[in-house]
Amino acid sequence: MNDLGPIFRTLLRNKLGALLIALQIALTLAVVTNAAFIIRERAADVARPSGLDEPNTAIFITTLFDPKADQRQLYRDDLEALRALPGVVAAVPIQSIPVSDSGWGDDFYTTPEMTSDESINTGMFMVDEQGLATLDLELLSGRNFRPEEMIVRSLEKMESPRVTIVSKALADALFPDGDALGKTVYDEPNGEKPLEIIGIYDHMQNAWPSSENFEHSALIPALAMFGGQMMYLVRAEPGQRDAVMAAGEEYLARNRSRIVEIVRSYEEQKQRTYGGDVAMIKLMSAVISALAAVTGLGIVGLAWFSVTQRRKQIGTRRALGATRFDIVRYFMVENWLITGIGLAIGVVGALTLNWFLDTEYNTGRVPLWYLPLGMAALWLLGQLAVLLPARRAANIPPALATRSV
Amino acid sequence: MFSYYLRLALASMRRTPVLTALMVVALGLGIGAFMTTFTVYYLMSGDPIPHKSAVLFAVQLDNWDPNSPPTESAKDVQPQLTWQDGQNLLRADTPALRQAHMYAAGAIVVPESGEPPFDETIRATSHQFFAMFDVPFLYGGPWDLRADDDRASVAVIGRELNDKLFGGENSVGRRIRLDDNYFEIVGVIDDWQPTPRFYHVDAGGSFADTEQVFIPLLRAVDVPMGPRGNTNCWAPLDESLPTLQAFLQSECVWTQFWVELESPEQAAAYQDYLDNYAREQKAAGRFPRPLNTFISKVNEWLDVNGVVGDDNRVQLRLSFLFLLVCVLNTVGLLMAKFLGKGGEVALRRAMGASRGAVFAQNLVEVGAIGVLGGLSGVGIAWLGLRAVESLYRGYQHLVHLDPLMLTTAVSLSVAAAIAAGLYPVWRVSRLAPAGLLKTQ
Numbered sequence: 001m002n003d004l005g006p007i008f009r010t011l012l013r014n015k016l017g018a019l020l021i022a023l024q025i026a027l028t029l030a031v032v033t034n035a036a037f038i039i040r041e042r043a044a045d046v047a048r049p050s051g052l053d054e055p056n057t058a059i060f061i062t063t064l065f066d067p068k069a070d071q072r073q074l075y076r077d078d079l080e081a082l083r084a085l086p087g088v089v090a091a092v093p094i095q096s097i098p099v100s101d102s103g104w105g106d107d108f109y110t111t112p113e114m115t116s117d118e119s120i121n122t123g124m125f126m127v128d129e130q131g132l133a134t135l136d137l138e139l140l141s142g143r144n145f146r147p148e149e150m151i152v153r154s155l156e157k158m159e160s161p162r163v164t165i166v167s168k169a170l171a172d173a174l175f176p177d178g179d180a181l182g183k184t185v186y187d188e189p190n191g192e193k194p195l196e197i198i199g200i201y202d203h204m205q206n207a208w209p210s211s212e213n214f215e216h217s218a219l220i221p222a223l224a225m226f227g228g229q230m231m232y233l234v235r236a237e238p239g240q241r242d243a244v245m246a247a248g249e250e251y252l253a254r255n256r257s258r259i260v261e262i263v264r265s266y267e268e269q270k271q272r273t274y275g276g277d278v279a280m281i282k283l284m285s286a287v288i289s290a291l292a293a294v295t296g297l298g299i300v301g302l303a304w305f306s307v308t309q310r311r312k313q314i315g316t317r318r319a320l321g322a323t324r325f326d327i328v329r330y331f332m333v334e335n336w337l338i339t340g341i342g343l344a345i346g347v348v349g350a351l352t353l354n355w356f357l358d359t360e361y362n363t364g365r366v367p368l369w370y371l372p373l374g375m376a377a378l379w380l381l382g383q384l385a386v387l388l389p390a391r392r393a394a395n396i397p398p399a400l401a402t403r404s405v
Numbered sequence: 406m407f408s409y410y411l412r413l414a415l416a417s418m419r420r421t422p423v424l425t426a427l428m429v430v431a432l433g434l435g436i437g438a439f440m441t442t443f444t445v446y447y448l449m450s451g452d453p454i455p456h457k458s459a460v461l462f463a464v465q466l467d468n469w470d471p472n473s474p475p476t477e478s479a480k481d482v483q484p485q486l487t488w489q490d491g492q493n494l495l496r497a498d499t500p501a502l503r504q505a506h507m508y509a510a511g512a513i514v515v516p517e518s519g520e521p522p523f524d525e526t527i528r529a530t531s532h533q534f535f536a537m538f539d540v541p542f543l544y545g546g547p548w549d550l551r552a553d554d555d556r557a558s559v560a561v562i563g564r565e566l567n568d569k570l571f572g573g574e575n576s577v578g579r580r581i582r583l584d585d586n587y588f589e590i591v592g593v594i595d596d597w598q599p600t601p602r603f604y605h606v607d608a609g610g611s612f613a614d615t616e617q618v619f620i621p622l623l624r625a626v627d628v629p630m631g632p633r634g635n636t637n638c639w640a641p642l643d644e645s646l647p648t649l650q651a652f653l654q655s656e657c658v659w660t661q662f663w664v665e666l667e668s669p670e671q672a673a674a675y676q677d678y679l680d681n682y683a684r685e686q687k688a689a690g691r692f693p694r695p696l697n698t699f700i701s702k703v704n705e706w707l708d709v710n711g712v713v714g715d716d717n718r719v720q721l722r723l724s725f726l727f728l729l730v731c732v733l734n735t736v737g738l739l740m741a742k743f744l745g746k747g748g749e750v751a752l753r754r755a756m757g758a759s760r761g762a763v764f765a766q767n768l769v770e771v772g773a774i775g776v777l778g779g780l781s782g783v784g785i786a787w788l789g790l791r792a793v794e795s796l797y798r799g800y801q802h803l804v805h806l807d808p809l810m811l812t813t814a815v816s817l818s819v820a821a822a823i824a825a826g827l828y829p830v831w832r833v834s835r836l837a838p839a840g841l842l843k844t845q
Contacts, residue, residue: 016740016828017737020736020740023733024733024734027726027730028730038719063524065584115472116470116472116639154648155629155648158642226631228513259523259524272798275797280716283796287723287724290727291727294434294730294731297427297431298427298734300427301423301424301738301741302737302738305738309741309744357722361715363719
């Protein structure tokens with residue numbers, strides 16, 4: 001590396017130019033590491049499994065606008081028809097969809113003396129005995145609901161459930177000793193509205209991805225009749241979901257006293273719920289690509305220009321015996337040096353920016369291993385960007401030195 | 406002189422097309438990205454009702470659970486009121502000029518024409534809503550106090566719905582079917598879209614369309630139409646009552662309450678009035694927490710509700726840094742370009758051009774690059790806003806480039822280019838002509 005000396009001295013002659021690229025690289029590293037960190041955090045959030053059989057589940061939401069209709073009978077008819085559709089594994093009436101950002105939250109009390117700030121918060125889902133099968137939940141212990149346990153919750157009549165099946169996470173939060181099965185919890189303080197835990201299933205998220213208790217969910221055997229909205233979740237055989245959605249919609253739309261508001265795959269619902277995160281992932285990816293493009297093209301432009309400026313000097317070096325490889329190496333080493341300076345500043349910049357974003361907007365702390373990764377990527381970007389102009393420089397004929405002197 | 410400089414600038418750009426293109430693209434990307442996030446931010450944090458935002462106040466009371474954490478600011482108190490508190494405040498002898506109690510409901514509209522029925526969100530509110538929020542009417546007008554008290558089946562509909570149901574004709578006096586109830590139309594609202602929709606900023610709903618149907622509040626409860634927005638409860642419902650009655654008398658919050666207060670004195674009087682109301686409720690055994698009542702002006706209210714999200718702020722910060730990278734990039738390229746112009750500059754100086762003239766001429770070239778960058782930035786911002794619109798649902802009122810934004814984009818770009826070019830231009834105008842001429 002006996003080139004280093006001359007390269008460094010040349011850089012010093014154009015300090016400002018080199019410093020500008022270095023600063024640009026520094027800012028790029030700062031933004032790219034933070035953007036990449038945000039992408040990974042959000043992607044990890046979106047990837048958390050809901051517990052449902054996501055690819056094979058469909059959502060139907062209908063609204064009845066004839067108040068004289070017998071809603072209970074309609075539930076029965078709909079379920080019979082939906083369950084009979086070809087390709088359907090199970091179907092269930094439900095009053096809110098897991099991971100949809102809209103649902104019903106409740107507090108469970110394990111003793112009559114417990115106060116509201118000690119109670120355990122959970123999401124509640126009203127289903128019937130096909131709830132476990134439709135939601136793809138595995139019963140770890142206990143039993144399923146029985147048909148005679150079904151209650152009705154309507155504007156006229158608000159019956160209280162006697163039994164509940166809860167997620168393992170909720171069971172453990174309620175009874176840390178792991179003996180939740182068969183225990184009684186209270187839906188309200190002072191020992192009001194007792195419910196028996198008759199079963200524990202493996203895992204299902206509640207409605208709110210931003211909640212601290214996202215894994216707390218509970219099922220109760222109930223039919224919801226608040227207003228005319230009626231929702232169904234249907235689980236199909238693999239590959240049959242779209243056919244089931246079409247057939248289900250066709251069936252539901254036959255009743256003229258209601259409208260079918262939403263027929264949507266569960267996957268699409270999840271994308272919508274996480275819409276803000278998905279958008280952030282895409283925007284941050286766009287920022288990273290645009291930054292890489294601008295910085296890369298900037299390096300290409302500058303190196304190209306500097307080759308044009310130094311044509312005579314390069315020709316002279318070639319005439320004095322420098323090989324093509326020597327010329328290419330010169331530009332590569334020059335870029336490597338400038339990028340190195342930029343990255344050194346950039347590490348400080350990245351950490352400062354992350355500190356700012358974390359204190360102001362709680363983005364979290366970037367793990368330190370992002371830095372060497374980002375540095376390596378930018379070094380590579382610089383080297384690739386300078387390659388084209390450097391090869392152009394290498395093609396300058398030695399004879400050029402003899403001209404116009 | 407300017408046009409001559411401009412011609413020189415264009416000739417110079419043509420001589421180094423790649424370098425020029427790189428500068429224009431870099432500036433364009435930087436400006437475009439920044440303008441995209443800035444437009445979203447600017448419209449989100451915009452004043453939805455500029456001529457009245459200082460006299461309209463959202464009302465908060467603290468009826469919440471005594472065991473929940475203490476209240477430090479309006480952000481810690483429920484943003485909505487219970488039904489009973491809203492009704493009590495509305496009926497009492499208030500110091501406010503106008504007031505409105507309301508909630509978001511919904512129903513199925515069944516067109517008389519036999520077209521398929523469809524769902525509409527409905528605002529159930531009291532008659533002063535329209536005057537208070539300065540809602541423009543196309544036909545007819547709001548209902549009156551009597552209609553509120555009589556629970557009359559009257560409705561005000563929006564222009565969009567009027568176009569859909571009645572082909573845009575004056576529909577005052579005709580009727581609209583909501584579920585299985587008929588309402589007489591008394592007014593049609595012209596286009597009206599305060600952004601953000603400040604009067605009901607539910608999570609995710611702050612940029613939603615304004616409702617197309619408005620009906621008297623008590624009539625909506627009679628139907629009954631359940632609330633469509635967030636409903637929060639901390640105390641159990643009274644089970645001895647029918648569910649609806651229990652819900653209306655409960656400590657559940659699901660309604661919004663706004664007042665118009667003309668002067669600081671009136672605002673102070675209203676604050677006293679609210680405090681007195683809260684004390685009365687405490688005396689009656691409600692409001693177990695310390696006395697917390699808040700009135701917030703429109704813009705304070707948007708802040709209390711965090712209408713501009715953290716994600717938007719992060720995007721704005723990062724896109725600004727991105728713009729900075731693009732400007733740095735342009736400075737570097739301009740340096741390279743202008744240093745390469747030493748010969749030409751020397752020649753012009755030798756022919757008698759002053760330093761000032763050389764400086765001005767090159768500045769024109771930099772400015773021209775800035776204008777081109779700004780124009781491409783506007784194009785990129787337009788694409789960026791389309792992308793944002795498709796990424797976020799409910800942003801459709803947020804993503805338009807208004808003339809102010811267009812001029813800002815171009816001026817920002819010119820300013821950025823000139824800032825980027827000032828030093829290179831100064832450097833090149835300081836070059837000693839003699840030395841450079843000799844080497845030619």
